Amino acid sequence: RAIPPTRAMGRPTGGASASKKPKAKSKPKQRGGVDFKKYKHKVGRKLPPPKNATNTEIKSKMIVLPEQTMASERAGMAVNKRGLTLRELLQQTVHYNPKVRRAAMNGIKDLVTKHPAELKLHKVAMIEKLQERICDSDKVVRDSLYSLLQSLVFPSLKEDNAMSTRSTLSLLMANVLNGMTHLSMDIQLMAFRFLELVVLNFPSSFPRYAEQAFNNFVAVLSNDRIHLQDKSKLNSILAGLAHCLSLVARVTENDDASNRLVQNRPMGELWKPTLDEDNPGS
Template identity: 30%
Template sequence: MGKSAQQKKKKRADDFKKVKLKVGKKKPRAQNETNASVKTQSIAIPEQLKAHGTEPTTRRKVGFSTLLSQLQHYNSTVRLGALKGIQELLNQHPELLKQNLGSLLGETSALLIDADSLVRHQAVSLLRELATRPAPTCFVPFFPIVMARLSIAMTHLDDAVRLDSLDALDILLETFPHLSNVETLLCHFMELISNRGSEVRGEKQRRLLVNPSGKMTSQQWRVKVLLRLSRFLHTILGSEEEGGAFQLDSLDVGSNVETQNALHVEWKSLCKGDQEVELFEHAGSRPSLATIFRDLGGLESLKYFVGCLIPLLLECWVEASSTEKKSSPEDLLIMKEVAESVLHLWRLAQRGIGIHSVVSYCYILATVSQTFIDWWCALLFRSVAVLTWLSGLPNQLLQLKARCPSLSALMLAAVELGLSRNEQHLLHNLDNLSHCIYDPSQGLFIALQGHIDCQWSLCRMIYRLPLLSEKLLSSFAHCCLQGPLAPGLAVSIIWIHSSSPDPHTSHWTATCACFITNYPLSLLSL
């Protein structure tokens, strides 16, 4: 019995003892192991390799529907490749554009707010092709979708997305100027260059936007935004002047109303495919839309936008025309765009005031007096901001000279208007800088020699000066001797000398002799 117990105990110990294998030996398989391997063999059928559809593909053998679905892919590289593939297919197969215009516009405009800059730029490039290829009438039903996506991009939190949205706006302004949502876009423009005042502090006016952490400076940002704003306002004025809106005189009352704007269809051309019939509401080469896409919402809405934009534009001008630093090319561009934007707003206000005056003529005639209008205009003109802006124009003219004649002409017109109002600060500043403006060597008068209108404006300003010194008269004489002037301009300068206290000077004797030699016919006509 003792020997049997020892054997059982040793057997139990062997069950839990780890088997040590020799080098090169493998562990033996268990007796209850199940073999789960499966043997397969491929069968090649030639019919499977044939394409069942006629869908065009790119050089990478990707179809249009696949590319359209890849525009929503989570990977930015796949989205970028899908945009390039769609452009490739549209170049090779233009018929795809008309069949899938709605889906293409929806998916492409959604990528305007993509996180990847390369995808956004490629989406703008594709949007340009989509906007320029089809007829304008095909784009009309999908324009609200594009405008909604553009509004999201213009109000995005990322500065780069907002900046790229301006490129998409350029495409719509160039291609579809009559479909611009004026009221919405003006709100977005104000958000791009300004911030709302704090409601807690009771600030109602907007303040210029400053972003120190941005990749570009505030001046560069404002140049891009103000350039689009000026172009946008110019587009509004151009669409109104071209007669895009409904005109009463274009309606022939004597004719039958049912036959007006009738569509004449030639059935032979229609059957051959040479003529297309558009059955939508705005069929035609130039759709005329009486909707919110072109209306400012009345005089009150225009008054609100002008009241918000003018202070911001004046702040941009004052910041760019600071006398503490020399004006850079960006500052001059800002002042140019501000001047053009104010001019466009003034024309829009004149148009709105004219329409409002016709509608409410009896009310204006009964309640508003001419005395009140004169007092209001004088009070507006003598505001502190306008006076500060006007008094700095002579300095800006000396810095600008002939680099931008159109901007110089606008500034000279503003100076003449201020002098006609007898603004003392402007007159004092002009008197102090008169020797620099009419300097015969590097003055503004000589620099604008090829621009007769600007020189005439400078000549008319001489009559506003309180006193003509001998040095200034000598500068006039050298200006006449420096180069050829227009006969009428030289005659005006001689008349200024003749009305001066001491007209008999050596400089003016030489000037008159030179003028008689060069312009004998003009003197005979005096």
């Protein structure tokens, strides 16, 4: 078959008009500056830090001291096994965390056991600070305070004169009576144990608080919630009440005996000391 001459020569069949292609529209050039410059990062290359990056590098230097400042300040001071002084431990007894208060109570007992002189010098300050723990919300703290007063503080307080002991006990009894009317039943029951402890060690101080104490006994025993508690706690209250009643009976017997003695003495003997004091030369 014969091939057309135009194809044989390699010319386009469309003529001159077919060889021309339409021109692409040129993009309009951007006017003004570029808002954001786009970086083309290569794979694996670390990105450069931004211009407003903050340098977070920290440089530290070691300072070598011949001795620590705290250790030099506490040299010769009485501390417990944790290295805390009595003042620091008393401050920790008012901490909001009950674990810290427990550790502080144990630390005080450890310190005064190792250093009895601290107890003799600061027992009044200890009672003034620790009396607030009678109404503490944590049972372990209250039990620790009871043990501390029973074994260490009260035996040392008996060695003081009556006037200083009376003023110290007045602060303690204010918190004991307050605890006996607390909303929490556990704190109420523990307050009666504190009252019994005070009465056992200082029986002469009870008559001043007898009326208020007996009213609190009646109030707690008439409460229905006391019967739902542990029987051992109820027995503890009854034992404290029996001891307080025995003190009142003993005081009443002593008053009756003194009144009978006065009535049996002649009138001249009753007035004789007064006459002798008024007339020392006769």
